[in-house]
Amino acid sequence: MSLLSPQAIELINDRCVTKVVATLDEQGTPYAVVSTFLQLGEGGNLVHLELLEKSASNRNLLRSLWFDKKISVTLYAASGQSYVIAGRPVKAHISGPVFRHYYQQVRSTTTDGDLSTVWLIEPEEVTDETYITRKQLEEEQFPFTVHLDRLTV
Amino acid sequence: MSTAAVKPTNRTTVDEVAARYPDVPRLLVIKTDVQRRGVFYSEAALALLDESLHQTTGTHIFGTRDGIIALRPESLLLRDGTSIITTPTPLEENPYLVDVKDGAPWLFDDGLPLEAVDYWPAPDFYSKTSSSGVPMKNIVSARPQRLNIFPYRYCTFWNNNKGCSFCDIVAQLKKGGKELNIPAKLDPREVGEVVGEALKEPGRFSAVFLTSGSIVSGQTPFDDEIDYYIQILQEAGKHFKTRKFPSQIIGTAFTKQQLQRLYNETGLMSYTADIEVLNEAQFDHLCPGKAEWIGYREWKKRLVDAVDVFGPGRVNTGLVAGIELTRPYGFTSEDEALESTLAEAEDLARQGVSTVFIVWSPRPDTPLGDQKNASLDYYIRLARGLHALRVKYRLPIGFDDYRHCGNHPDSDLSRLLPY
Numbered sequence: 001m002s003l004l005s006p007q008a009i010e011l012i013n014d015r016c017v018t019k020v021v022a023t024l025d026e027q028g029t030p031y032a033v034v035s036t037f038l039q040l041g042e043g044g045n046l047v048h049l050e051l052l053e054k055s056a057s058n059r060n061l062l063r064s065l066w067f068d069k070k071i072s073v074t075l076y077a078a079s080g081q082s083y084v085i086a087g088r089p090v091k092a093h094i095s096g097p098v099f100r101h102y103y104q105q106v107r108s109t110t111t112d113g114d115l116s117t118v119w120l121i122e123p124e125e126v127t128d129e130t131y132i133t134r135k136q137l138e139e140e141q142f143p144f145t146v147h148l149d150r151l152t153v
Numbered sequence: 154m155s156t157a158a159v160k161p162t163n164r165t166t167v168d169e170v171a172a173r174y175p176d177v178p179r180l181l182v183i184k185t186d187v188q189r190r191g192v193f194y195s196e197a198a199l200a201l202l203d204e205s206l207h208q209t210t211g212t213h214i215f216g217t218r219d220g221i222i223a224l225r226p227e228s229l230l231l232r233d234g235t236s237i238i239t240t241p242t243p244l245e246e247n248p249y250l251v252d253v254k255d256g257a258p259w260l261f262d263d264g265l266p267l268e269a270v271d272y273w274p275a276p277d278f279y280s281k282t283s284s285s286g287v288p289m290k291n292i293v294s295a296r297p298q299r300l301n302i303f304p305y306r307y308c309t310f311w312n313n314n315k316g317c318s319f320c321d322i323v324a325q326l327k328k329g330g331k332e333l334n335i336p337a338k339l340d341p342r343e344v345g346e347v348v349g350e351a352l353k354e355p356g357r358f359s360a361v362f363l364t365s366g367s368i369v370s371g372q373t374p375f376d377d378e379i380d381y382y383i384q385i386l387q388e389a390g391k392h393f394k395t396r397k398f399p400s401q402i403i404g405t406a407f408t409k410q411q412l413q414r415l416y417n418e419t420g421l422m423s424y425t426a427d428i429e430v431l432n433e434a435q436f437d438h439l440c441p442g443k444a445e446w447i448g449y450r451e452w453k454k455r456l457v458d459a460v461d462v463f464g465p466g467r468v469n470t471g472l473v474a475g476i477e478l479t480r481p482y483g484f485t486s487e488d489e490a491l492e493s494t495l496a497e498a499e500d501l502a503r504q505g506v507s508t509v510f511i512v513w514s515p516r517p518d519t520p521l522g523d524q525k526n527a528s529l530d531y532y533i534r535l536a537r538g539l540h541a542l543r544v545k546y547r548l549p550i551g552f553d554d555y556r557h558c559g560n561h562p563d564s565d566l567s568r569l570l571p572y
Contacts, residue, residue, distance in 0.1 A: 033516075053556070057567050065233055066178030090232040093295035094276035094556060095357070104354030115356065117234065 002044030003123045010082045011075040012040050020074040021048055022059030031056050037106065038073065046073060046121040047085065049102055053116040061119050065089040073121065074129070084130040093118035157382040167267070170529050173298050177533055177566070183268055185532045185562045187229075187249050188512035189262065191218050191242025194225055205280065206271040210241075210296060220512055226251075228296075228559075229258075229270040232333030236297060236559030237270070239512050248305040264527065273297055277354045283343050291335045293347040298359045298556045300351055304385050305378075308366025310442025317429060317474050318439045322366050324518035337433045341381075346417055352392055360557045361389055364403035367538045369446055378404065379411045385418040386419035397422050400553050403471070406447050406455040412462045423552035424463050428472035431508070433496035438482045439521075453501065460505035466572075468506050468550035471561075474535055475513030475526035487531045495538040502542040505552050510535060532562065539563035 004012070011017045021030040033055075041047035050058040063073050065088070071084045093099040099118050106115045128134070139146065171179040173276065175329035202209065210217070218240045229251070242248035250261040250271065253448060258265040274297065275546075279290040282488055294301040306326040310316045316323065326337060363385060367455040368378035382402060398420045406426040407415065415421055429440050433449040442454065459468040477483050477490045498508040505526035513526045540563050543550060549572045550564045558564070 053551075054571055056571075059571065062233065062568055066180060091232040094234040095230070096271065100354075100356050107355065 003114055003126050004040075004044060004085070005126065008085070008126055009040060011077055011081060012081060013071075013078065016078065017041065018074075018076045020076070021057060021061075022074065023057055023064060024071075025056065025060055025065065030069075032074075032104065033057050035071070035073070041120055044121060045090070046085065046133070047102070048121055049067060049074045049106060049115055050117045050119060051106065051110075051113060051115055055116075056108070060091065061089045061117075065092065067151065070124070080131055081087045084127045084129050086125040086127075087100065087121045087123040091120040091121050093120070094152040096120055101135045163218040164531065165504050167262070167529075170533055173530070174533055175500060177537065178233070179233050179332040180233050180268070181536070181565050182529070182533060183260065183560055184231060184235060184565070185536065186529050187237045187239050187511060188514065188560075188562075189526055189529060189532060191246065191514065192229075192239050192251050192260075193242060193244050193248045194250040195250060198251045198258050199225065201253060201258055201367075202272060204275065206275055208275050208279070218246070218516055226258075226383050228472060229260075230273060230297060231393065232269060234297075235555045235565055236509075237263075238560045240294075240516075245431050272452075275355055276351060278347060278351045281350060282308070283346055285340075285343060286471075287336065289347045289350060291443050292339055292343055293351060293360070296362075296557075296559060298357070299558070300361045302344055302348075302363045302385060302389075303365060304341075304363065305342065305365035305368065306335065306337050306474040308442070309369045310367055310446070313441035315445055317442070317473075317514060317522040318479075319389040319476050319516070321518040322514045325488060325564065331334065338468070339385070341384040341388045344385050347393055348389045351390045359399060360552070361398065361400040362557070363400070367405045367442065367446075373408070373411075373570075374446055375405050375407055375411065377498070379407060379415060383414060383418050386415075386421055389515075390420040393420060401425060401557065403427060405443075406452040407459075407463065408455065411464060412455075412459050412477070416462050422463070423469075424459050425469050425471060425553065426452065426456055426459070428456070429471070429474075430475050430477050431472060431494045431502055432477060432484075435477055435482050439476055439479075456506045457504045465505040466507070467552060469553055470506060470508055472502065472508060472510040473513045474510035474532060476521060478531075479480065479521050479524045487527060487534075490527075491534055491538065492566070494535065495542070496540060499542055499545075502546045502548060505546075505548070507543060507548045507553075508539055509537065509550070509558075509564050512562070536562040536566060540566040543567055544570065 019035045019038040020032050021035045022030055023049055035048050037049035039047050070086050076082045094117055102118045103115045106113045167182050171182045182516050210225045210227050225241055251258055254266050258270050274294045283289055308316055308322050311323045371377040400421050401423045402421055403425040409548055430436050435442045436449040437444040447546055456470055467531055501508055512532055515522050548569050554564045555568055
């Protein structure tokens with residue numbers, strides 16, 4: 001069963017939603033890029049298309065797959081709705097029918113674009129980062145963090 | 154699982170080696186060990202093979218470890234996109250088992266599932282025939298991202314029995330010629346026709362690759378080999394709008410004049426001349442034809458000369474790693490072999506020439522066929538050592554990496570480099 005809620009899936013499928021993939025390099029420095037082609041794949045996995053072989057993200061995703069490290073994907077809609085999905089890259093397609101399908105997608109939607117790798121990312125944890133939702137939770141669970149001027153008459 | 158598990162042994166396991174080298178991914182350790190020990194396909198695994206979807210064995214220039222030509226998967230893909238180029242091996246030699254788990258092929262060792270694998274996908278042109286009626290896959294073959302052209306399946310070093318001691322190209326030709334109807338020498342125009350057809354498949358290929366046996370004849374030695382490569386590359390080049398196209402040749406060590414011709418008259422972008430073993434005395438014994446016609450020191454010099462023609466990071470040499478430890482001329486310790494090999498590789502690297510290795514797979518129809526290859530530990534240390542040289546001398550290896558070749562554990566490590 002997919003960890004992703006219908007609301008999160010709706011955001012993934014919405015082309016207007018900003019999607020950011022964050023990875024770590026060898027020193028543990030975060031590197032976050034917008035993933036224009038992020039979409040839902042089979043079995044509840046996320047599909048991230050890396051267009052460039054030597055991009056920092058492509059190398060970091062490989063490092064994560066090789067050494068079993070997590071990455072994260074952030075979804076942010078203009079409405080303020082937002083999710084952060086932590087997961088692991090589990091497969092890199094560079095050939096075969098899956099690769100070909102996404103290669104054609106990239107070719108048909110970019111100007112002479114190329115595709116290096118189709119990354120499958122398995123979600124492990126989903127957090128609703130929508131500000132209104134988080135604010136409500138925070139005020140319920142941590143009542144001592146509120147600035148008092150907000151409570152004055 | 155449908156095949157009885159092979160008996161457990163006392164050998165060093167993948168996990169032990171992976172734990173010893175935490176900078177090396179476990180997938181790479183698995184790949185290297187599968188190359189080292191070979192694979193055996195269960196009946197269930199073979200039942201998953203579908204010629205319309207997968208590449209099958211039969212088109213390769215070299216033979217298999219079990220000496221059998223039969224319909225089997227050409228090779229395997231791991232989930233990091235890396236290939237395992239391996240060869241079917243008899244069960245009594247304790248290979249990895251490819252069997253079925255949850256309806257998909259998996260690698261098994263000692264009865265335990267290790268990793269899911271994919272069979273190499275078949276390219277579109279494999280189902281077509283050329284205008285002369287030859288199956289196109291018998292003219293040009295494929296790796297997951299590379300077009301392979303083996304234009305001449307004979308090596309003239311064997312004319313006076315001086316072929317390399319690990320090589321079965323001529324024995325395979327005799328078998329392949331009879332059983333597979335593969336032409337010994339390809340018609341360049343027909344090669345061009347197949348390349349054109351192959352390139353119609355979107356996203357499938359990112360390099361054209363050429364290799365054959367050495368051809369000593371010509372006005373100066375190997376001129377005929379050069380002429381033939383030029384003809385083929387020019388025919389292939391007709392399908393590209395750019396003058397140069399991503400390509401690699403593994404040829405003999407040519408003179409600078411010959412290399413200039415190869416570069417100037419074709420779209421070729423990189424050059425490889427396999428020295429096979431980085432030790433002069435062993436080279437003389439194990440590669441007597443290369444020693445007779447060129448010699449170890451001249452081979453190295455020509456590699457360095459090639460950097461002037463193709464540029465740094467566009468020239469390399471290959472080793473058949475493990476033959477440096479064979480009887481009676483090899484090193485008797487792996488430490489000594491490693492130290493010596495890496496010192497020679499560094500001599501080349503500082504002059505712009507990269508070194509890559511393949512895991513030697515002893516084949517029955519060769520003089521070294523009854524000997525064993527090196528330990529897994531040795532191959533991992535060699536991969537780390539060669540990769541470290543590329544880092545030290547900042548040598549890109551993009552023309553011979555996991556995507557374009559897939560047969561070099563050391564260049565797999567270089568995937569993480571920004572160059």
